Amino acid sequence: MSNRRDFIKKTALGTIGLGTALGANAMLKSESSKENIIKKNNKKPLIISTWNHGLPANEETWKQLKNGKSTLDAIEAGMMIPEGDPKVRSVGYGGYPDREGHVTLDACIMDHNSDCGSVSFLEGIKHPISVAKRVLQNTPHVMLSGEGALQFALEQGFKKENLLTPESEKNWKNWLEASKYKPVINIENHDTISMLVIDNDGNISGGCTTSGAAWKMHGRVGDSPIIGAGLFLDNEVGAAAATGLGEAVIRTAGSAMVVELMRQGKSPNQACKEIVERIYNKHKNHRDMEYLQVGFIAVNKQGEYGGYSLRSGFNYAVYDEKNGNRMEDSKFKMTWDN
Known part of the structure; x- marks a missing residue:
C-alpha cells in the first residue's frame, strides 16, 4: 500500500x-x-494617403506630429493642404462642381477611440475636414449634412466663401454643352484624399476629404464621409480607407470589410485585394462597370501597410522615418483595356 x-x-x-x-x-x-x-511594429509614426496630393499632406502631417501635435490635429493640418489648393480639382477649393454648378464637400475623421465626426453635402466652407473634427469634438453626433452642417460650421466660427474658382466654372460651362455624366477615373474626378496614421504610441487615426464626383446630381453624397465605407478603423486591428467610385464602396461597406479581413489575419495587401475582387464580382455586369475604379489603402497594428485597386493607375504616398516621403504604385486586378 x-x-x-x-x-x-x-x-x-x-x-x-x-x-x-x-x-x-x-x-x-x-x-x-x-x-x-x-x-x-517599428514604423512609428507611419502615414499613408491616397494619390500624389498625399505627398504635401503627408509632409504637413509629419511635421505636426514631430512638433507634438495630437494625431487629429496633424491629420487636419495635412488635409487642409489639398483642400486649400485650387490646383487639386477633386478636393475642397477648386474642386469640380455638381451639375448645377455647386461645389459640395464631404469629409470625415476618426480617432483610435473610435470617436468620429463627419460632414456631407457641405457648401461654402473651404476646409470640411476641420468641420468634421469639430463634429467629433463638440457634438453628440457622428454626421451633419447640408444646411445643418453649414449652420454648425458658421456657429463654430468658420467663414463662408465661394469655392467655385474661375477655372472650375469654365469647365462646368463647357460640360453643360453635352451634359453627359461619364467620369474620367484617375484623372481629377474621384481622387479623394484619404489618410491613415499610426502615431508615436502605435495608435491609429484617419481621415477623408473630397469634393466628390464631378457633375454629380445636386445632393449626391459619396463614400468619403461615411464611416465604414470611405474610412474605418479598429485600434486593436488596423485601418482602411477608400478612393474611387463611392457608390461601389458604399454597396460593399468597403473599408470596414478590409479591417475585418485584417482581424482574421490577412495582411493589408491581402485584405485590400480581397475586397476589390468582391467589388468586381458584384459589379462586373453593372451599369457602372464602364468607368468603375476603386482603390483601398490599409495599415495594421503591426505597422504593415498596403494598397490595391481594381484598375491600373492608383498610387499612394507613404511617409516613415526610414524612407521618408515617397509615392508607391498600387497593385491592381486589371488594366483599362480589359
Missing part, C-alpha cells in the same frame, strides 16, 4: 513539475511573441 501511495505522490509531484515547466515555457513563448510584435 505504501509503495502505491509513494508512486501516486511521486507521479503527482512530477505532473505538477511538468505543468509548471510547460506553463513557464508557454509564458516565455507568449512573451517572445509579444516582443516579436513590438519589434515588427
